[in-house]
Amino acid sequence: MCLFRDMMSYFPEEVLEHVFDFLTSHRDRNAVSLVCKSWYSLERFSREKVFIGNCYAVNPERLIARFPRVRSLTLKGKPHFADFNLVPHDWGGDVYPWIEAMTKNGINLEELRLKRMLVSDESLELLAKSFPNFKSLVLVSCEGFTTDGLAAIASNCRFLRELDLQENEVDDRKGHWLSCFPDSCTSLVSLNFACLKGEVNVAALERLVARCHNLRSLRVNHAVPLEALQKILVKAPQINDLGTGSFVHDPDSETSKKMKNTLENCKSVRSLSGFLDVNPHCLPAVYPICTDLTSLNLSYAPGIYSNELIKLICHCKKLERLWILDTIGDKGLGAVASTCKELQELRVFPSDLYGADNAAAVTEEGLVSISAGCPKLNSLLYFCQQMTNAALITVAKNCPNFIRFRLCTLNPVIPDAVTNLPLDEGFGAIVQSCKGLKRLSVSGRLTDQVFLYIGMYAEQLEMLSIAFAGDSDKGMLYVLNGCKKLKKLEIRDSPFGNAALLSDMGKYETMRSLWMSSCEVTYGACKTLAEKMPTLNVEIINEGEDQVEASSSPDARHRVEKMYLYRTLVGPRRDAPDFVWTL
Amino acid sequence: MEKGSAVFENRDLNLKATELRLGLPGTDEDSGNQSSSSSQVKSNKRSSSEMDGSELQQSGAPVSKAQVVGWPPVRSYRKNILEKKKSESDGSGFVKVSMDGAPYLRKIDLKLYKNYLDLLKALENMFKCTIGTYSEREGYNGSECAPTYEDKDGDWMLVGDVPWEMFITSCKRLRIMKGSEAKGLACCL
Numbered sequence: 001m002c003l004f005r006d007m008m009s010y011f012p013e014e015v016l017e018h019v020f021d022f023l024t025s026h027r028d029r030n031a032v033s034l035v036c037k038s039w040y041s042l043e044r045f046s047r048e049k050v051f052i053g054n055c056y057a058v059n060p061e062r063l064i065a066r067f068p069r070v071r072s073l074t075l076k077g078k079p080h081f082a083d084f085n086l087v088p089h090d091w092g093g094d095v096y097p098w099i100e101a102m103t104k105n106g107i108n109l110e111e112l113r114l115k116r117m118l119v120s121d122e123s124l125e126l127l128a129k130s131f132p133n134f135k136s137l138v139l140v141s142c143e144g145f146t147t148d149g150l151a152a153i154a155s156n157c158r159f160l161r162e163l164d165l166q167e168n169e170v171d172d173r174k175g176h177w178l179s180c181f182p183d184s185c186t187s188l189v190s191l192n193f194a195c196l197k198g199e200v201n202v203a204a205l206e207r208l209v210a211r212c213h214n215l216r217s218l219r220v221n222h223a224v225p226l227e228a229l230q231k232i233l234v235k236a237p238q239i240n241d242l243g244t245g246s247f248v249h250d251p252d253s254e255t256s257k258k259m260k261n262t263l264e265n266c267k268s269v270r271s272l273s274g275f276l277d278v279n280p281h282c283l284p285a286v287y288p289i290c291t292d293l294t295s296l297n298l299s300y301a302p303g304i305y306s307n308e309l310i311k312l313i314c315h316c317k318k319l320e321r322l323w324i325l326d327t328i329g330d331k332g333l334g335a336v337a338s339t340c341k342e343l344q345e346l347r348v349f350p351s352d353l354y355g356a357d358n359a360a361a362v363t364e365e366g367l368v369s370i371s372a373g374c375p376k377l378n379s380l381l382y383f384c385q386q387m388t389n390a391a392l393i394t395v396a397k398n399c400p401n402f403i404r405f406r407l408c409t410l411n412p413v414i415p416d417a418v419t420n421l422p423l424d425e426g427f428g429a430i431v432q433s434c435k436g437l438k439r440l441s442v443s444g445r446l447t448d449q450v451f452l453y454i455g456m457y458a459e460q461l462e463m464l465s466i467a468f469a470g471d472s473d474k475g476m477l478y479v480l481n482g483c484k485k486l487k488k489l490e491i492r493d494s495p496f497g498n499a500a501l502l503s504d505m506g507k508y509e510t511m512r513s514l515w516m517s518s519c520e521v522t523y524g525a526c527k528t529l530a531e532k533m534p535t536l537n538v539e540i541i542n543e544g545e546d547q548v549e550a551s552s553s554p555d556a557r558h559r560v561e562k563m564y565l566y567r568t569l570v571g572p573r574r575d576a577p578d579f580v581w582t583l
Numbered sequence: 584m585e586k587g588s589a590v591f592e593n594r595d596l597n598l599k600a601t602e603l604r605l606g607l608p609g610t611d612e613d614s615g616n617q618s619s620s621s622s623q624v625k626s627n628k629r630s631s632s633e634m635d636g637s638e639l640q641q642s643g644a645p646v647s648k649a650q651v652v653g654w655p656p657v658r659s660y661r662k663n664i665l666e667k668k669k670s671e672s673d674g675s676g677f678v679k680v681s682m683d684g685a686p687y688l689r690k691i692d693l694k695l696y697k698n699y700l701d702l703l704k705a706l707e708n709m710f711k712c713t714i715g716t717y718s719e720r721e722g723y724n725g726s727e728c729a730p731t732y733e734d735k736d737g738d739w740m741l742v743g744d745v746p747w748e749m750f751i752t753s754c755k756r757l758r759i760m761k762g763s764e765a766k767g768l769a770c771c772l
Contacts, residue, residue, distance in 0.1 A: 248736065276664075305748055350655055
């Protein structure tokens with residue numbers, strides 16, 4: 001160790017900085033900054049990319065104080081279960097204070113990536129006008145802005161390279177935001193506006209694409225018809241990620257033939273998505289690009305039946321990522337298994353949310369075929385009608401490399417379809433076999449036993465989602481005691497209560513957050529936890545039938561409907577709305 | 584925590600408890616269960632039998648599966664798209680059927696038929712005409728009537744070309760062409 005210290009003092013700072021340049025992962029950089037004071041100091045001045053997984057764990061001032069040279073910021077706001085309507089819209093996660101603080105402190109922001117945050121038009125305008133070198137805006141599952149905000153970005157960000165909007169709720173003002181890109185804008189590399197609901201100026205889009213020679217990724221919305229897309233693609237044959245809009249036309253028409261020819265010319269396309277409206281008879285137009293496709297997303301395409309899908313997929317031998325609807329059926333998954341030997345990630349989404357005994361839904365059979373045919377599979381999201389332990393055990397044996405395994409039975413408490421037993425053994429096999437598992441979502445009929453297995457075997461697990469599972473506090477305790485690397489735990493509608501919550505309060509400092517809704521924890525226990533752990537914010541969402549009068553202090557025994565706690569360096573947040581109480 | 588688990592020991596029945604059922608409040612054996620699950624429909628909120636009656640009339644069929652808040656866990660963005668697609672396709676399956684020369688139109692529910700054979704037989708019965716058999720090459724050549732339909736794009740198509748499932752979702756209305764016009768269609772094929 002002495003030798004090490006002496007050696008380190010030989011290296012001038014520039015050398016160390018140069019070495020640090022090679023560290024791209026924020027985890028590596030975090031580790032490096034803990035080695036000693038001088039490394040901490042060096043690292044913080046050289047860090048350009050900062051990742052903040054929970055925007056309330058720190059605040060803008062601390063970010064700027066520690067990393068004055070930050071150029072790229074990633075922020076996540078609402079808890080994950082907000083995606084499923086469990087968190088009220090005005091809960092928080094407003095990006096404005098962050099943008100404002102960076103503006104005031106002369107930060108040279110170039111890239112902003114936001115997930116589940118509240119983004120107003122004012123924020124976008126301030127962003128667009130304050131950072132002359134701004135290059136990249138990525139918004140995922142955000143809300144609060146309109147196309148006016150996008151117009152501000154288009155008009156003012158002279159060097160914009162990336163505008164990527166994924167699954168946001170955007171109020172479409174039917175303005176001409178696309179036309180706001182000045183003629184001098186030629187820097188676009190990636191443009192994704194698939195989630196916008198309104199019309200776009202197609203002529204402006206065509207001109208924009210024509211002058212952006214570096215454009216690699218283009219995902220349009222449903223308002224861009226096939227004819228327009230074809231003309232656009234003629235100007236962008238170098239594209240490698242394409243999101244089509246409306247893919248409807250008479251398959252025998254001139255346009256359809258032109259489309260096929262144009263696509264044959266787009267030899268770099270590796271990723272295909274969109275098909276927001278599709279006539280299955282038009283699909284053969286994309287066959288030419290299927291041979292080299294590595295990523296295919298048909299999960300928004302309604303009404304393509306199993307046979308059409310099979311025909312298409314048979315052309316995609318190099319597929320590594322497939323997102324699809326359950327209309328593909330077990331038979332279709334069998335075709336995927338025989339064709340897509342390079343498959344790494346599969347997501348099968350439900351086509352019918354109300355589970356009307358959907359004959360087209362997939363079952364355990366489809367999953368077993370995939371596991372047998374695709375040995376490289378490491379990431380799964382699977383919505384299914386039913387599941388069995390035997391199938392999961394087989395899948396675990398066939399695919400020991402899962403990093404993400406999310407299974408969702410349409411009936412949240414359905415048992416093994418053959419034996420009627422809980423699915424404990426099946427998930428147990430998954431965690432035992434997949435030693436690198438980082439993310440797991442369980443569903444179906446489950447007892448405390450499954451959590452015993454998870455605690456015992458899921459050593460690398462970082463995120464666990466539980467719903468309608470377990471019998472007692474023991475279940476949650478197995479997980480908290482066993483999973484040493486757990487970062488995010490989210491639980492709903494499960495019988496875990498105070499004993500589990502309070503057994504190891506220090507554990508929550510090692511985690512990013514814990515969500516519990518419709519469980520058995522009481523107000524008293526949450527208050528105790530908040531009092532004993534000042535480094536945690538324990539928030540109660542108090543709304544609906546459960547609402548307690550603000551003036552009255554709730555009974556300690558009163559069950560809490562929604563609790564969200566997270567570690568933080570900056571104490572209770574000051575922007576919490578009335579219905580969020582920080583204890 | 585025994586007390587906690589007691590609430591959930593009948594968890595399999597929880598979904599049943601959230602079913603929208605007919606019957607006055609208090610008749611449900613689970614009504615005494617004070618679960619805090621957000622998916623529970625509190626029985627004391629359903630006030631009158633009048634409301635129960637109108638539920639039946641509105642839906643036509645009793646709701647068989649509970650709709651648990653936030654389950655299946657699908658992002659609202661995706662949910663909205665699916666719901667929009669569903670409402671566009673008009674689940675009822677009823678389409679108008681016209682026959683050339685007939686004084687009025689009829690309506691049939693496509694969902695009642697299993698395949699083309701079923702449908703054509705029913706049409707033959709309804710309109711007292713012969714449609715004959717379908718062939719890919721010649722359509723309904725030789726018969727005095729040819730069944731056609733208007734699809735989602737507004738085009739008039741010959742019945743029988745596409746797979747049945749695709750047909751029932753894309754068919755907006757039917758028209759039975761008669762006589763020379765029908766034969767004319769056959770000649771074009």
